[in-house]
Amino acid sequence: MNYNLIDLRLFVAVAEQKNLTKGAEIVFLAPSSASHRIKQLESHLETQLLVREPRGVSLTKAGEIVLRHAKRALATLEQMQSELYPFTDSMQTHVKLWANTNAIHTYLPDDLGRFLELHSHVKLILEEHGSEEIAEAVAKGDIEIGIVAEQDLNSEVILYPYKRDRLVLVVQSKHVLAGSASIKFIQVVDFPFVILNEGSAIHTFTMNKAAVINKPLNIRAQVKSFDAVCRMVSSNVGVAMVPYDSVCQLNELDLSIIEIDETWSKRDLMICINKHKELGSLATQLLNHLTNRYFEQKTPETDGMLLI
Structure with missing residues (x-):
């Protein structure tokens, strides 16, 4: 049987959040689409994986088995990708990140340390700028990814949650x-x-x-x-x-x-990317890693596995 990686990531997210809507948010799917994908997965496996409850979902025995193996499979794929970097000449090996003062002096050191530990080949260029300047640079395409304070920013950027603060x-x-x-x-x-x-x-x-x-x-x-x-x-x-x-x-x-x-x-920190440009592979992995930290998925099996 062929397994869809998006479905596996979705199932892991829903199972760990014990909530379909929250799990769908993590993998950037609408709840209706997520529900349909879960039902399709259950249909293909010919068994129920989740029990729908008034305040969320819980795993069946079969669901627990699928969760264990799905996390293992996704972790293996992530490790494979990391190990292949040195052998791929065309692969991007550096990423530029701009962030505001708050992010640089509080959360980013630990989160970026974890990312660089997982990707030892990566070189990171981190610069401190104001939120409006960061959003403008992302909109112009000067940088791929930035971390800003939530506010009325450039309409040409998309925001993802990073940290709640004030x-x-x-x-x-x-x-x-x-x-x-x-x-x-x-x-x-x-x-x-x-x-x-x-x-x-x-x-x-x-x-x-x-x-x-x-x-x-x-x-x-x-x-x-x-x-x-x-x-x-x-x-x-x-x-x-x-x-x-x-x-x-x-x-x-x-x-x-x-x-x-x-x-x-109220200065919630947000990750911003360009609305019209596709992220490079490395920037995508960094985005996934940082958004995963927002949802407190801090195990080696779940960090940075939204997109491969």
């Missing part, structure tokens, strides 16, 4: 604002700020938001990393606006986290 205000725990549940940006712009160095995407973003409300930002200190920003705030040098995930694990610091009551503070 900007928050951090202050020293004895600061006059400490303990506030939320605050407007205009209420804090006059306080001394600690911020990343000029040229960073979030530096430009913060300065632009201050300019919109006709307020000059009172910059007390500029540093190179979010960790350094938070440590300066902990020493009461000033306040800072940082991604939540860059501060939530710094429990040893004397900080108070305050929600920013602005629509632009």
